[in-house]
Amino acid sequence: AQSVTQPDIHITVSEGASLELRCNYSYGATPYLFWYVQSPGQGLQLLLKYFSGDTLVQGIKGFEAEFKRSQSSFNLRKPSVHWSDAAEYFCAVVTRMIKAAGNKLTFGGGTRVLVKP
Amino acid sequence: GAGVSQSPRYKVAKRGQDVALRCDPISGHVSLFWYQQALGQGPEFLTYFQNEAQLDKSGLPSDRFFAERPEGSVSTLKIQRTQQEDSAVYLCASSLASGAGSGRGDTQYFGPGTRLTVL
Numbered sequence: 001a002q003s004v005t006q007p008d009i010h011i012t013v014s015e016g017a018s019l020e021l022r023c024n025y026s027y028g029a030t031p032y033l034f035w036y037v038q039s040p041g042q043g044l045q046l047l048l049k050y051f052s053g054d055t056l057v058q059g060i061k062g063f064e065a066e067f068k069r070s071q072s073s074f075n076l077r078k079p080s081v082h083w084s085d086a087a088e089y090f091c092a093v094v095t096r097m098i099k100a101a102g103n104k105l106t107f108g109g110g111t112r113v114l115v116k117p
Numbered sequence: 118g119a120g121v122s123q124s125p126r127y128k129v130a131k132r133g134q135d136v137a138l139r140c141d142p143i144s145g146h147v148s149l150f151w152y153q154q155a156l157g158q159g160p161e162f163l164t165y166f167q168n169e170a171q172l173d174k175s176g177l178p179s180d181r182f183f184a185e186r187p188e189g190s191v192s193t194l195k196i197q198r199t200q201q202e203d204s205a206v207y208l209c210a211s212s213l214a215s216g217a218g219s220g221r222g223d224t225q226y227f228g229p230g231t232r233l234t235v236l
Binding site: 004036041042043044045046049090092103104105106107108109110 | 120121148150152157158159160161162165173176208210212223224225226227228229230
């Protein structure tokens with residue numbers, strides 16, 4: 001079965017410092033990978049996605065992620081965090097439905113990012 | 118442009134009551150998904166519609182959960198005889214494509230969710 005693991009439940013980072021969030025997936029075929037951000041009381045917003053091509057993907061808000069097939073990882077990075085980056089971040093993989101060609105997402109447990117001034 | 122909207126944003130129900138949660142997807146989006154997000158966890162898939170057809174309901178936790186999308190636009194998730202373990206945020210998402218082939222990379226746009234609390 002497909003699964004996504006985010007090993008870090010909480011991360012605290014100082015404003016202006018770099019940030020890296022880890023994501024490991026388990027999926028038999030070529031994965032379609034996503035990072036979403038969820039601010040309090042808000043829905044999930046897509047930061048970036050990967051499904052082919054260059055393994056370094058650029059997203060919105062200055063985020064990037066690197067797909068490493070050999071490590072089954074898709075880690076998210078930002079060189080310099082802002083206070084507004086405090087939120088919960090979810091890694092997800094598209095799993096293929098058996099009965100229909102849909103694209104339901106399987107999510108990791110999330111990483112909550114706290115930003116210190 | 119309008120995004121995905123959900124109503125109500127908050128719902129408190131007494132155990133045993135029936136509730137109905139509404140989702141208005143982005144106009145023209147073919148695919149609609151419902152997810153359940155328990156406190157401190159990632160969202161989990163409940164069910165999927167392609168237009169008005171419910172093609173996957175494998176994630177619905179029990180037969181107390183029922184979803185419909187009769188005209189291929191607005192969707193309603195109904196929970197009968199609510200239990201305390203149903204307390205969660207219910208998220209709706211829509212995407213433009215059907216998801217076939219390259220559509221697997223199609224972006225899902227999420228609504229703000231409905232927070233259901235069952236007392």
